[in-house]
Amino acid sequence: MHLVPATDAQKAERDALTYTEWGSLLTPEAYAAREHRLRAHAWSRADMRTWLLCAEDGAVLASCETFRTRSFLRDADGARQPGDSFAIASVFTEPHLRGRGHATHLMDLLAAELARRPRAHAALLFSDVGPRLYARSGYLPQPAWDWHLPPSPTPPPDVQALPRASGLGPVLARLRPPEDAFSFWPTPEQLDWHLERGRIYAEQLGRAQPPSLGAARGTDTLVWSFVAKSNTLVVLWFDARSPESAHALLDAARHEAHLAGLERVVLWEEPGLEPLLATHPHARRVARPDALPMVRPLRPEVARALEPASGLPSGLPSGLSSGLPSGLLHVPRGLWV
Numbered sequence: 001m002h003l004v005p006a007t008d009a010q011k012a013e014r015d016a017l018t019y020t021e022w023g024s025l026l027t028p029e030a031y032a033a034r035e036h037r038l039r040a041h042a043w044s045r046a047d048m049r050t051w052l053l054c055a056e057d058g059a060v061l062a063s064c065e066t067f068r069t070r071s072f073l074r075d076a077d078g079a080r081q082p083g084d085s086f087a088i089a090s091v092f093t094e095p096h097l098r099g100r101g102h103a104t105h106l107m108d109l110l111a112a113e114l115a116r117r118p119r120a121h122a123a124l125l126f127s128d129v130g131p132r133l134y135a136r137s138g139y140l141p142q143p144a145w146d147w148h149l150p151p152s153p154t155p156p157p158d159v160q161a162l163p164r165a166s167g168l169g170p171v172l173a174r175l176r177p178p179e180d181a182f183s184f185w186p187t188p189e190q191l192d193w194h195l196e197r198g199r200i201y202a203e204q205l206g207r208a209q210p211p212s213l214g215a216a217r218g219t220d221t222l223v224w225s226f227v228a229k230s231n232t233l234v235v236l237w238f239d240a241r242s243p244e245s246a247h248a249l250l251d252a253a254r255h256e257a258h259l260a261g262l263e264r265v266v267l268w269e270e271p272g273l274e275p276l277l278a279t280h281p282h283a284r285r286v287a288r289p290d291a292l293p294m295v296r297p298l299r300p301e302v303a304r305a306l307e308p309a310s311g312l313p314s315g316l317p318s319g320l321s322s323g324l325p326s327g328l329l330h331v332p333r334g335l336w337v
Helices: 008-022 028-039 042-047 102-115 168-174 188-205 243-260 300-305
Strands: 002-005 048-054 060-074 080-092 120-127 145-149 160-163 182-185 212-217 220-227 232-239 264-268 284-287 292-297
Touching: 002 102, 008 028, 008 048, 008 060, 008 080, 028 042, 028 188, 042 048, 042 060, 042 188, 048 102, 060 102, 060 120, 060 300, 080 102, 102 120, 120 182, 145 243, 168 188, 168 212, 168 220, 188 220, 188 232, 212 243, 220 243, 232 243, 243 264, 292 300
Parallel strands: 080 120, 232 264
Antiparallel strands: 002 048, 048 060, 060 080, 060 182, 120 292, 145 264, 145 284, 160 212, 212 220, 220 232
């Protein structure tokens, strides 16, 4: 078995096969158009690849995609040193080929390939099949919790909308990076990739998009996107430092969901957020059944940054320390692929 990058023709062939897995709400033609359009997006053009695990006779056994994303690793002096991490998406094995270890072999070969990149830090994926499959290839699971909030017709006071016309560059400049020993950090193009998905579904399904990119209150910021599959306003990035700001920004999201006719607001939990959210009268904490974040270090320095810390809370998986007291990484929804 060997790993090869897919040609454009092979990408189209995989799209036809994966439609039944990820094409809900769209026709096969619309799904193919979605995939073509997402590959043409600026973030994808920067370094998005489709990989094939092939048998010796060239037959395709499994496939996946990778997207290059920014990450930072603190050095001995505490300075944030930039590098490259890789978000892995669309891991797929045809039904008649499953149960033979092809996905695991694909992940192992892919990690070796990515580790050869000179600035490689880590690989990040979001498992819909639980942690066991990817743990075999050295991926460390992160807890997966959501916070759900209902729409609200009432706009909160003292919150400013972030207009679409301003673009994501100024919005990202407002966000404060985490203090983790290791962290992922998006570009404006990476966050806009999520908005592009929302634009595609809005056009295909005749749905209204959220009027704004997000909301701001003082120095605190929330960025959101429309997800048609779940009819939700999903928070891509959440940067709030007080319960008052957290509640106000979430209430702005609830109002935006109301304006767009969406069913709920969904926020992925990150380290340190629970105390800010638990007192919101309409917020409900829910275990997330899919999109489980998992991280595989690609160099020893990152592995050391992810080693367990003393005093790790009981009941959490080992291997998750990032220098935070809780030993967890910040993995917001804006990193999902």
